[in-house]
Amino acid sequence: MKGYRKYFGKKIFWFVLTFIAAVILNFILPRLMPADPVASITGKLAGGNTDAQAVAQIYERYQEEFGTNLPMHQQFFKFVKNAIHGNFGLSFSQYPRSVSDIISSAIGWTIALQLPAILVGWLLGNLLGALAAYIRKGFDKVLLPVSLFLSNVPAFGMAVVLLVVFGVYLKVAPTAGGYAFDMIPHLSWDFIKSVISHYQLPFWSIVLVSIGGQAVGMRSMSIYELNADYVKYSRFLGIKDRKIVGYVFRNAMLPQVTGLALSIGTMVGGALVAEIIFSYPGLGSTMYSAVTSADYPLISATTLIITVMVLIVTFLLDIIYGFIDPRVKAAQFE
Amino acid sequence: MKNTIKQVFHSPKFVGGFVIFVAILLTMIIYPLFNPGNPLQQVSVGTFARPGTYVSLYDATKATSNTLRLPDADEKRVAASLSAEDRVAMVEYFTTMGIDISELDTEDTDALLQMWDDNYDPSVRPKGMTSAKVNYYKRLNTSLQDLKSGDTLVIAEEVDGELVESKKITTTDYVRTGAVANVKTLPLGTDNFGRDVLKELVSATGTSILIGLIAGVVATLIGLTFGLLAGYVGGFLDDFIMFITNIFTVIPGFVLLILITYSIGQEQRGAAVVATVIGLTGWTWTARSVRSQVISLRNRDHVNLSKLSGHSLIRIILTDILPYIASYVVMAFILQVSSGILAEAQLSMLGLGPQTTKVPTLGLMMNWAMLYSAHTNGSWWAYFPVILVITLISFSLNLMNTGLDQVFNPTLRD
Numbered sequence: 001m002k003g004y005r006k007y008f009g010k011k012i013f014w015f016v017l018t019f020i021a022a023v024i025l026n027f028i029l030p031r032l033m034p035a036d037p038v039a040s041i042t043g044k045l046a047g048g049n050t051d052a053q054a055v056a057q058i059y060e061r062y063q064e065e066f067g068t069n070l071p072m073h074q075q076f077f078k079f080v081k082n083a084i085h086g087n088f089g090l091s092f093s094q095y096p097r098s099v100s101d102i103i104s105s106a107i108g109w110t111i112a113l114q115l116p117a118i119l120v121g122w123l124l125g126n127l128l129g130a131l132a133a134y135i136r137k138g139f140d141k142v143l144l145p146v147s148l149f150l151s152n153v154p155a156f157g158m159a160v161v162l163l164v165v166f167g168v169y170l171k172v173a174p175t176a177g178g179y180a181f182d183m184i185p186h187l188s189w190d191f192i193k194s195v196i197s198h199y200q201l202p203f204w205s206i207v208l209v210s211i212g213g214q215a216v217g218m219r220s221m222s223i224y225e226l227n228a229d230y231v232k233y234s235r236f237l238g239i240k241d242r243k244i245v246g247y248v249f250r251n252a253m254l255p256q257v258t259g260l261a262l263s264i265g266t267m268v269g270g271a272l273v274a275e276i277i278f279s280y281p282g283l284g285s286t287m288y289s290a291v292t293s294a295d296y297p298l299i300s301a302t303t304l305i306i307t308v309m310v311l312i313v314t315f316l317l318d319i320i321y322g323f324i325d326p327r328v329k330a331a332q333f334e
Numbered sequence: 335m336k337n338t339i340k341q342v343f344h345s346p347k348f349v350g351g352f353v354i355f356v357a358i359l360l361t362m363i364i365y366p367l368f369n370p371g372n373p374l375q376q377v378s379v380g381t382f383a384r385p386g387t388y389v390s391l392y393d394a395t396k397a398t399s400n401t402l403r404l405p406d407a408d409e410k411r412v413a414a415s416l417s418a419e420d421r422v423a424m425v426e427y428f429t430t431m432g433i434d435i436s437e438l439d440t441e442d443t444d445a446l447l448q449m450w451d452d453n454y455d456p457s458v459r460p461k462g463m464t465s466a467k468v469n470y471y472k473r474l475n476t477s478l479q480d481l482k483s484g485d486t487l488v489i490a491e492e493v494d495g496e497l498v499e500s501k502k503i504t505t506t507d508y509v510r511t512g513a514v515a516n517v518k519t520l521p522l523g524t525d526n527f528g529r530d531v532l533k534e535l536v537s538a539t540g541t542s543i544l545i546g547l548i549a550g551v552v553a554t555l556i557g558l559t560f561g562l563l564a565g566y567v568g569g570f571l572d573d574f575i576m577f578i579t580n581i582f583t584v585i586p587g588f589v590l591l592i593l594i595t596y597s598i599g600q601e602q603r604g605a606a607v608v609a610t611v612i613g614l615t616g617w618t619w620t621a622r623s624v625r626s627q628v629i630s631l632r633n634r635d636h637v638n639l640s641k642l643s644g645h646s647l648i649r650i651i652l653t654d655i656l657p658y659i660a661s662y663v664v665m666a667f668i669l670q671v672s673s674g675i676l677a678e679a680q681l682s683m684l685g686l687g688p689q690t691t692k693v694p695t696l697g698l699m700m701n702w703a704m705l706y707s708a709h710t711n712g713s714w715w716a717y718f719p720v721i722l723v724i725t726l727i728s729f730s731l732n733l734m735n736t737g738l739d740q741v742f743n744p745t746l747r748d
Binding site: 010014015017018021022025026029145148149151152153154155156157160161163164168175216220224272273276277288291292303306307310311314 | 714717718
């Protein structure tokens with residue numbers, strides 16, 4: 001048990017350090033952008049006002065509200081203090097909405113879109129990959145090139161092709177937004193129907209791309225395991241084929257589970273482009289508009305969410321792997 | 335070495351990928367020889383000219399003509415100038431006149447015109463029809479009669495403020511395309527700037543592959559160095575390198591890219607700079623996997639022997655470790671190239687790509703097509719070939735990679 005404690009202690013130490021460094025970088029990088037968003041807000045609100053003194057007052061008033069008049073390090077401590085309470089300040093581009101408000105309205109859409117899409121793509125892909133490895137012959141000959149090709153279609157390409165074919169030509173699904181533009185989100189049958197129809201294209205564009213990648217990965221892992229010595233030995237012993245296949249796929253799953261966890265961790269950044277193309281009201285679109293309008297409180301907060309999600313997932317994976325596969329832990333102490 | 339290469343070229347997957355990739359490279363080299371010139375030159379005025387062969391109307395009227403009597407020429411001419419609205423309007427007329435149209439096919443121009451000739455009567459004013467509509471039908475009828483009678487067109491030139499007839503064109507005059515001085519084929523039309531899409535696409539493919547190569551080299555070098563050091567030296571250096579790697583993994587790469595983009599300014603943002611930046615943010619997984627490969631190698635007997643012989647760190651890494659992971663590094667490099675091309679495309683789609691006016695890249699073409707909503711106005715030629723080319727490059731590279739993997743890892747073989 002002492003080995004585990006030392007292993008985890010070391011892991012936790014480096015993860016905390018990574019987390020701190022990541023928070024600092026997430027804070028500083030967007031703020032180094034040479035644009036002055038406060039000035040642009042002032043310009044918008046003081047539009048037409050020629051009284052220089054009044055404009056200067058408005059500018060100072062906003063500087064105070066956004067806290068940009070403080071030196072960088074004081075801004076940082078204020079940011080951290082507020083962030084712990086879930087307060088990321090006010091957004092520049094969507095003033096006077098707060099960043100937390102914008103994010104909480106967007107994150108639901110992203111999770112509702114991505115999580116099922118990632119899971120469905122992963123399940124279908126692995127199933128197909130395992131089948132291809134087991135059946136081989138014709139099925140594999142067709143499936144491998146097709147899934148390799150699918151997995152190489154860029155996410156935005158798949159999104160655009162689906163949009164054009166099903167949205168523009170066949171007109172079976174709407175092309176933009178999370179729900180009909182003339183609706184206000186509320187709980188009713190019409191609204192749910194609208195959400196579901198808007199959901200189809202972004203959902204399938206993510207699923208199709210991920211099916212390909214997962215199938216290729218699972219297929220080669222399964223072939224690798226099927227050729228392993230223990231399989232030959234089990235066959236030799238006369239163990240039933242079904243039981244061997246069970247063992248093989250359990251072993252082949254391990255790296256696939258890692259892949260699943262990582263894609264859940266990076267899901268916000270992962271489908272950024274798909275969300276932008278379908279103007280889906282999720283975090284990806286939010287981040288895109290934040291970037292284009294130099295809205296750094298919003299950029300910091302969204303990238304922080306991604307960072308924390310990725311960190312947590314990699315951390316959990318490391319811990320779980322330490323338990324599942326002692327070789328990983330042992331490798332650290334060689 | 336020779337044997338390995340021979341083995342590699344026996345793998346059908348590698349050969350398949352290699353052939354596609356070489357075909358793309360050859361097109362990139364050969365096409366500009368046949369169609370030289372600046373790919374960014376604006377050919378057409380206006381956006382999204384359809385693909386096809388464009389014949390200069392001016393030159394065609396000047397060229398010597400032959401007379402051809404083709405049986406279906408009149409019908410084709412009328413069909414082409416009869417718009418869908420006109421067809422619907424004609425059917426509407428028949429219904430208001432109470433004519434049986436159950437057997438009429440609006441696409442069949444012959445039948446439609448026959449019925450029109452039989453039934454249209456300009457002197458009758460159907461009940462309830464506005465006079466605007468009545469006049470519309472009169473005009474429609476006149477233009478239909480004109481089209482069928484094959485009026486002669488007169489080309490006139492202006493001489494001293496007067497129009498002087500210089501040529502008459504009848505419906506049976508034909509001009510051979512070879513006789514027209516200016517004929518331009520645009521196989522993929524033009525884009526939103528009026529540039530020749532095919533020419534731009536060929537040049538963009540070259541730039542994008544170059545971007546991929548630069549990004550791949552940068553990423554592989556950094557990843558390899560870090561992976562070798564972390565894996566072989568271990569200890570604190572390992573922890574520290576993994577710490578840096580983790581930071582680069584968890585901070586979304588494009589946040590770094592935005593910062594660099596803004597700070598170097600659009601003026602400086604050439605393809606090479608963007609490629610280097612992509613390489614600088616994409617090396618992490620190479621470092622991780624090289625590290626784990628090296629960890630499994632570092633306690634092998636031959637490495638220990640070198641250590642005992644007092645060989646230097648650099649020498650051990652170069653002669654005892656690197657050759658064992660060389661095949662792996664080649665495969666990682668191929669994947670880095672393909673992900674570099676993808677990264678450029680994604681960056682450009684966010685408006686953070688190289689400067690538009692200097693070089694065409696696949697991502698920039700995609701970005702502009704989207705900004706001018708080519709996907710909703712039906713201009714498929716502006717974006718679909720781009721998606722196809724990106725997919726094919728990435729597909730061919732990955733196919734080569736899979737082939738190599740099967741050659742170097744015999745357990746993966748079919």
